Amino acid sequence: MTRTQVLSIDMMGGDHGPPETVPGVAQAAEALPAARFLLHGDEAKIGPELERHPGLKARAEIRHTDKSIASDEKPAVALRRGKGSSMWNAIEAVKAGEADAAISSGNTGGLMAISKLVLRMSIDFDRPCLVASWPGAKGLTTVLDVGANIDCDAERLVEFAIMGEAFHRAVHGVARPTVGLINVGSEDVKGHEEVREAHAILSSGKFDLDYRGFVEGDDLSKNTVDVAVTDGFTGNIMLKTAEGTGRYVEQALKGALTSSPIAMLGAMLARGGLLQFREKLNPPRAAPLLGLNGVVVKSHGGAKARDFRDAVLMASGFAQSDFAAEIERNMKRLSAALAESQASTVEEPS
Amino acid sequence: MTRTQVLSIDMMGGDHGPPETVPGVAQAAEALPAARFLLHGDEAKIGPELERHPGLKARAEIRHTDKSIASDEKPAVALRRGKGSSMWNAIEAVKAGEADAAISSGNTGGLMAISKLVLRMSIDFDRPCLVASWPGAKGLTTVLDVGANIDCDAERLVEFAIMGEAFHRAVHGVARPTVGLINVGSEDVKGHEEVREAHAILSSGKFDLDYRGFVEGDDLSKNTVDVAVTDGFTGNIMLKTAEGTGRYVEQALKGALTSSPIAMLGAMLARGGLLQFREKLNPPRAAPLLGLNGVVVKSHGGAKARDFRDAVLMASGFAQSDFAAEIERNMKRLSAALAESQASTVEEPS
Numbered sequence: 001m002t003r004t005q006v007l008s009i010d011m012m013g014g015d016h017g018p019p020e021t022v023p024g025v026a027q028a029a030e031a032l033p034a035a036r037f038l039l040h041g042d043e044a045k046i047g048p049e050l051e052r053h054p055g056l057k058a059r060a061e062i063r064h065t066d067k068s069i070a071s072d073e074k075p076a077v078a079l080r081r082g083k084g085s086s087m088w089n090a091i092e093a094v095k096a097g098e099a100d101a102a103i104s105s106g107n108t109g110g111l112m113a114i115s116k117l118v119l120r121m122s123i124d125f126d127r128p129c130l131v132a133s134w135p136g137a138k139g140l141t142t143v144l145d146v147g148a149n150i151d152c153d154a155e156r157l158v159e160f161a162i163m164g165e166a167f168h169r170a171v172h173g174v175a176r177p178t179v180g181l182i183n184v185g186s187e188d189v190k191g192h193e194e195v196r197e198a199h200a201i202l203s204s205g206k207f208d209l210d211y212r213g214f215v216e217g218d219d220l221s222k223n224t225v226d227v228a229v230t231d232g233f234t235g236n237i238m239l240k241t242a243e244g245t246g247r248y249v250e251q252a253l254k255g256a257l258t259s260s261p262i263a264m265l266g267a268m269l270a271r272g273g274l275l276q277f278r279e280k281l282n283p284p285r286a287a288p289l290l291g292l293n294g295v296v297v298k299s300h301g302g303a304k305a306r307d308f309r310d311a312v313l314m315a316s317g318f319a320q321s322d323f324a325a326e327i328e329r330n331m332k333r334l335s336a337a338l339a340e341s342q343a344s345t346v347e348e349p350s
Numbered sequence: 351m352t353r354t355q356v357l358s359i360d361m362m363g364g365d366h367g368p369p370e371t372v373p374g375v376a377q378a379a380e381a382l383p384a385a386r387f388l389l390h391g392d393e394a395k396i397g398p399e400l401e402r403h404p405g406l407k408a409r410a411e412i413r414h415t416d417k418s419i420a421s422d423e424k425p426a427v428a429l430r431r432g433k434g435s436s437m438w439n440a441i442e443a444v445k446a447g448e449a450d451a452a453i454s455s456g457n458t459g460g461l462m463a464i465s466k467l468v469l470r471m472s473i474d475f476d477r478p479c480l481v482a483s484w485p486g487a488k489g490l491t492t493v494l495d496v497g498a499n500i501d502c503d504a505e506r507l508v509e510f511a512i513m514g515e516a517f518h519r520a521v522h523g524v525a526r527p528t529v530g531l532i533n534v535g536s537e538d539v540k541g542h543e544e545v546r547e548a549h550a551i552l553s554s555g556k557f558d559l560d561y562r563g564f565v566e567g568d569d570l571s572k573n574t575v576d577v578a579v580t581d582g583f584t585g586n587i588m589l590k591t592a593e594g595t596g597r598y599v600e601q602a603l604k605g606a607l608t609s610s611p612i613a614m615l616g617a618m619l620a621r622g623g624l625l626q627f628r629e630k631l632n633p634p635r636a637a638p639l640l641g642l643n644g645v646v647v648k649s650h651g652g653a654k655a656r657d658f659r660d661a662v663l664m665a666s667g668f669a670q671s672d673f674a675a676e677i678e679r680n681m682k683r684l685s686a687a688l689a690e691s692q693a694s695t696v697e698e699p700s
Contacts, residue, residue, distance in 0.1 A: 027540060100370035137598060147534060150542060192500060192583060217590025221598035233542060234584055236534040240567025241588045245595040248487060248571035249631065253603070256627035257620055266619030270606070273567040274611035281599060 005035055005319065007312060007333045008089040008099035011041035012068035013106030014301050014308075018042075021105070022049035024308025026056040032316055037065055038093055040086040065089055069110045071301055078110030079117060087111060091118045094294040099296035101315040105303045112148060112289060112295065119294040122324075123159055123331070125149055128289035128296070130232070131167065132239050135283045136223035141175075142168045143220060143228045144290065149234035154197035155338060156183065157229055160318075161202060162330040165209055165229040170321030171288075171314055177226035180215035182234065190214070194231070206337040207330055246281055286311035288318060295319045354386055355669065357662060358449035360440040361391035362418035363456030363606070364651050364658075368392075370663040370674040371455070372399035374658025381659075382666055388413055388443055390436040415439055419460045421651055428460030429467060435459060441468045444644040451665035455653045461646065462498060462639060469644045472674075473509055473681070475499050477637035478646070480582070481517065482589050485633045486573035492518045492527075493570060493578045494640065497586035504547035505580055505688060507531065511552060512680040513640045514577040515559055520671030521638075521664055525578035530565035532584065535698035540564070557680055596631055636661035638668060645669045 007028075011021045018041065025037055036059050039046055043064040050057050067085040069078050081089045087106045093099040104111050112128050121128070127148040134141040144164045149156065161179050168177040181199055183191040189215070190196075202211040215224050217238060230238070255269035257274075260277050267274065285300035285307040295318050299311035357378075361371045368391065389396055393414040400407050417435040419428050432438045437456045443449040445468050454461050462478050471478070477498040484491040494514045499506065509552050511529050518527040531549055533541040538549065541564070552561040565574050567588060580588070597646055607617035607624075617624065635650035635657040645668050649661035 135598075137601065150534065150540075182587060184500065184583055190500075217587040217592075218594030218597070220591065221594040230587075233534055234587055237532060237567040237580075237584055237588055238591045241570065241591050242567075242595045244568030244571040245592045246599065247568070248485075249596065249599045251487060251626050254629050256623035256630075259623040259626065263620040263623035266616040266621075266623075269616030269619065270613040271616075273606035273616075275611040276609065277602050280602045280606075 003224065004034055005032070005316060006036045006038060006099040007316060007319075008038045008090045008093040008102045009040060009312065010087045010102070010106055011039050011046050012086040013071075013104045014299065015071065017305070018045045018049045020303065020305045021044060021308050022053065022056075023059070023305040024341075025051035025301070025312055027305060027309040028312035028316070029056045029059060031313060033149060035059065035316060037061070038090070038099055040065060040089045040093075040325050041068065042066060042086075054210035063093075069106050071107045072191060073107055073110050075109035075113040078107070079113045081132070082110065082114050088114055088118070091115055091296060092242050094296070095119055098334060101297065101314045101319040103297045103299060103311050105299035105301055105308060105311070107301065108298060111298055115289055115292050115296045117294070119292045121291050122293045123163075123291045125156070125159075125291045129163065129291050130235075131287050131290060132163065132235070133284045133287070134220045134228075134242070135220040135281060138223040140172065140284070141220050141228055142172075143225060143230070143235060143239070145230070145232040145235050146239045147232050149232040150270065151233070152194060152231035152247075154201060155334070157194065157198035157231065158201050158334055159331070161198075161209060161211070161227065162207065163327060164229060165286060165329070166323050166326040167318070168227050169326075170318050170323045174226055176210050178210045178212050179227045179229065180212050180219065180225035182228055182230040182238075183214040183216065183228045185214065198229075201337060204329075204337060207333050209330070249307050250278075250281075284310055284314075286314045288314065354384055355382070355666060356386045356388060356449040357665060357669075358388045358440045358443035358452045359390060359662065360437045360452070360454035360456055361389050361396050362436040363421075363454045364649065364653050365421065366654070368395045368399045370653065370655045371658050372396060372403065372406075372609065374653070375410070375662055376403035377655060377659040378662035378666070379403075379406040379409060385409065385666060387411070388440070388449055390415060390439045390443075391418065392416060392436075413439060413443075421457045423457055423460050425459035425463040428431050428457070429463045432460065432464050438464055438468070441465055441644075441646060444646070445469055451647065451669040453647045453649060453661050453665045455649035455651055455658060455661070457651065458648060461648055464645045465639055465642050469642045469646070471641050472643045472677070473513075473641045475506070475509075475641045479510060479513065479641050480585075481514065481637050481640060482585070483634045483637070484570045484578070484592070485631060486571040490522065490634070491570050491573050491576060491578055492522075493580070493589070495580070495582040495585050495587060496589045497582050499582040501583075502542050502544060502581035504551060505684070507544065507548035507581065508551050508627060508684055510579045510683070511548075511561070511577065512557065512684065513677060514579060516673050516676040516680070517638060517640060517668070518577050519676075520668050520673045522576070524576055526560050528560045528562050529577045529579065530562050530569065530575035532578050532580040532588075533564040533566065534563065548579075551687060554687060557683050559680070559696040573642075600628075601630075603606065628631040634660055636664045638664065
């Protein structure tokens, strides 16, 4: 890639705004010496922060707007009133070909709705697919969809597999990610019809995918596969269940370690290990929206500078990758496989 | 209740057999001074253990059989070859009216299949509904179905709500348990059609239920409601996700606390608190099979004496409760509500 990469950033999203987004972008800029940055938002708030980061300032351009999308804005309202906001403008720059990727820590529903309207879907999903990076014993498992597309037929699940695999390679640098389909057991006869049908398509060997079959809820934290696929209903509930369990465990541990003066002393001594432990449990707070004509990365609403840096770096790596071309290749294979399986169904007596 | 309660127990199930089941029943017998016990299994193995527990021996009767169901037996095989086994006989005694409840730590699939065949379903489920007791900050939440009935329509979800509520009252002594329906968000417009329809039925106010609407994956460990209802596909995946997360956290914590000599010293000092912490995370290892004409409680395959005691006590409390009558009352209300909603649907122009 010879052309300079341009990253388009909504500086006003999330709970903190410029005091965290500006240092976050500045940290990313250090790791991306060739990139340029479009900073969308209120110049009066971004400007003073930017003064402290001359390295970034030299490669950044503030695109001023007064308007921003509130973190509790309903998606429909964000769509209706969002035009000209920092979030909208960040995405619009990708659409206009000015930038290679957009990043925002603004509200998820609004970001999905505006991305879909401005960039359009490259695949016929209801909404851009949400991806989670699931921390486990051996690293991260990419899980999708975690909440955007509630009702999914077999074809949709296979599309998630194709996209998740290409994403995992693009962002985590794994040459040939393994893929699994989330189900209630490992046998072919188990589960919903949609899941069994997707399993049959993925098992057909017609895709350039290392498909490993069914995985279960406890396989995620074991990192049994690199990419785990499920519908948005199940994925959202899984993710929230794990988050809830994690929070409960953290609280219970805190209670245990403050239950007596001796336990508190013990906790103080073990502090270094406990901080590492906490770090290990916290998933990355950046997630791409997949299925769009363009790269959009969502950073967590509570993102601090370091989290925001990670989101910018994810977007940069993702935009530089071969993702779009790979998806196109495998989607063509999917159409061919589906056409073939329909043809063979027609041949059989009903 | 004036009649003596009789509990029918498969002594050969699980990983340990009589060395754990006999002391488990003996501990339960101490808490249930009026109950009698039918002990199904190999007399040569049960007898010597029973000698050590004269209190139980005086109220127990060994029903000898050589046959038992292996823990890895497929349900179909358990059905075909299970007749006369300790598990089968334990359930048969309930069917024959000799006993009020059956308890087994044998394999779940076999127990479900044999229970269904011998006792028959009282409700038209595919299989007996599996219930989990979910540990959280304020106590236990009853979650069902966690794996038996994969495809569930709205009516089935409402039946789970009715059964879960009555079960929670019977076993946890909560006079008026609160009930929630698991979904991806709290708004009426979200989720699958089945979930939205079940929500509409439960919200109609025609049941004697304290229905609180939708809950999410992270509400379980917060104990937002006493009873959380979902289909067996989602429930199984949630349960395994939480188990996997719990195991991962435990391993990571262990790693953190052995990462340096000082951390190890700290962990030693905090040991009391950490043991309490572990205890808090471990869910009860007994679960009823719901929807049968009779009480069957499944104890965990790895159940030790104390776990097995808890399963026997759960079965006893459950069998003594008003559960069956309550279910019947609310199921009649459900039929009436469904008939009414169908009638009103017919009236509307299509």
